[in-house]
Amino acid sequence: MTGITGSDEELAQRAIGLLELTSLNNDDTVERIIALCHRAMTPFGPVAAVCVxxxxxxxxxxxxxxxxxRExxxxxxxxxxxxxxSTQTVESQTQAALMAxxxxxxxxxxxxxxxAGNRLAGAQMLTACKAICEGRAGLTVTLETGVLRDPQIIHDVCRRVIEVGPAFIKTSTGKVCVNVTPQAARIMIEAIAELGGQVGFKAAGGVHTLAQANLYLDMALSRFGPLWFGPDKVRIGAASLLDDLLLRLGMCG
Structure with a gap:
């Protein structure tokens, strides 16, 4: 299948609609989150989501x-x-966030x-979190592929997670030394394809430019086709990417 095409302006505008604008800092404040929400409503349309x-x-x-x-x-x-x-703590965080x-x-x-060799912890936590979200909210599972590193480990955990049925699997938190890489993205996208293409893909961590975003968006589009090219199937999680997209569209970030 062909990848994404168009001028930089067209690609930047398309990427805005697939952006998950993120602020996940220890020193985040009320004012910073309000500013994040304001930035999410760009002159070229809204981003897909904010992550806090x-x-x-x-x-x-x-x-x-x-x-x-509201969109x-x-x-x-x-x-x-x-x-x-702990799983109990994650359950409490999840319930509180949904109620809020x-x-x-x-x-x-x-x-x-x-x-460390413990697969049970992940299975228990994912099952518990999925049960809370069922019928209430979409669930993304972030794998931290830069730490997992080994292609076979990444592939295996992707398959186990996908079988539980989240809305998305995501590459990275952006808080470790190695975040999203093309290799990890390809492994994740192939695992999604192997199990039916029903789970979406998010690239996150170190995506700062339109060129970097297009690399990962192109991987997803080339594998799954244009019907997959929407915020319910593919997103880019980033804090600073919006600055570059707006510059491509003739604005300051």
Whole structure:
């Protein structure tokens, strides 16, 4: 299948609609999250989603609703960033975020436990989180592929996660030394294809430019075709990418 085509301006505008604009810093403030929501409503259309800590999910949802931007999803990141919380803690974070108004949950898979040989921790946490989200919110599972590293490990965990049925699998938190890579993205996309192409793909961590975003968007489009080219199937998670997209469209970030 062919990849994405068009001028830089066309590609930048398309990428805005697939962007998950992120602020997941320890020092985030009310003012910063409100500013994030304002940036999400660009002159060229809304981004797909904003991703924030659970404690800010309600603020983000209320802010976007007040500005008539209900179409922008609010994603709350749980077990973030280290993936070391207990299943009970993750359940509490998830319930609180959903009650506050989050539309989606982004669960960091317990990758450190997996690297230590413990597969059960991931299975239990994912099953518990999926049960809470069922019928209420979409679930993304972030795999931290830069830490997992080994292609076979990444492939195996992708298949196990996909079989549970999340809405998306995601490459990285953006908080480790190695985040999204083309190799990891290809492995994840192929695992999605092997199991029917029903789970979406998110590239995140280190995506700062239109060229970098297009690399990952092109992988997904080339594998699955134009019907997959929407925010319910493919997204780019980033904090600074919007600056470059706006510059391509003749604006300052």
């Amino acid at each position: 800590a659970p404690r800010f999910a309600g603020l983000a949802r209320r802010t976007l609703d007040d500005w008539q931007a 922008i999803k609010v994603v709350a990141a749980v077990n973030f960033p280290g993936g070391t919380a 108004g989050a539309d989606e949950i982004d669960l960091v898979y317990p990758f450190r436990a997996l690297m």
